[in-house]
Amino acid sequence: MMRKKETSHLFAKDITGDIVKGRQEVVINWRAGQLLMDEPTFNGGKDIGPDPFSAVLSGLVACTLTTLRMYVRKKGWDISDIHVAVNMQQRREPFQTLIERTIFFGQPVSDEQRERLLYIAKNCPVARLLQGEIIIDTDLSDDKSVRAGRGTYPPIDHEAAAVTQDYSEQL
Secondary structure (H helix, E strand, O other), rough: OOOOOOOOOOOOOOOEEOOOOOOOEEEEEOEEEEEEEOOOOOOOOOOOOOHHHHHHHHHHHHHHHHHHHHHHHHHHOOOOEEEEEEEEEEEOOOOOEEEEEEEEEEEOOOOOHHHHHHHHHHOOOHHHHHHHOOOOOOOOOOOOOOOOOOOHHHHHHHHHHHHHHHHHHHO
């Protein structure tokens, strides 16, 4: 059975964030709770939560570990201890980001397992997201209850919206 290509929101409810006057930290609201994010002290924050870069890299660590755990369980392999370390470098000209990731297994793994686990890690969903083309479409709105991608400014290009609507109806 062949599946149609489709584009849809990953989350039923938007992830949102708010700042309060006079405070550096940001409250992020996600489907089941809140997360406090902050900047390090050298950037004016109190370092009481991860900064945005740490949050992105943490997502990669979590996804790598979760994906590897699922694969190890599926294969029935006796690999219970996995450690992932990540860091990043940025070059200014030309702008480029390098994310470095190292994976350690607490048990001996065969060369065949090692090769397969490396492939699985390189293809975990967050790694694929970060390695793929990312477009950030940003709008402004006068109403904070408006869903992501549904802002009121800039004005809607009705011709482009019609093409998008026609495409959506064909799926």
